[in-house]
Amino acid sequence: MAELKLGKLPDRTPVKLTITITPDLQARLQAYAAVYASTYGVEEPVVDLVPAMLAAFLESDRNFVRSREAAARRQT
Numbered sequence: 001m002a003e004l005k006l007g008k009l010p011d012r013t014p015v016k017l018t019i020t021i022t023p024d025l026q027a028r029l030q031a032y033a034a035v036y037a038s039t040y041g042v043e044e045p046v047v048d049l050v051p052a053m054l055a056a057f058l059e060s061d062r063n064f065v066r067s068r069e070a071a072a073r074r075q076t
Contacts (some may be wrong), residue, residue, distance in 0.1 A: 037043040
């Protein structure tokens with residue numbers, strides 16, 4: 001089998017997650033969506049913004065990233 005630079009793509013099957021949030025958080029998410037729309041000129045629903053927001057949060061949490069990398073090294 002040929003060795004490619006691009007590895008096998010990860011599973012991209014969407015996973016539906018249902019959560020309950022406070023009215024205050026819902027209002028802040030709607031406000032964020034409004035600022036996003038005025039910044040980029042594209043209205044995106046909150047349900048489309050939240051996954052990107054969560055991913056950005058997790059990527060910016062240095063302690064989480066270090067902990068996850070350490071766990072991955074221990075598994076190999």
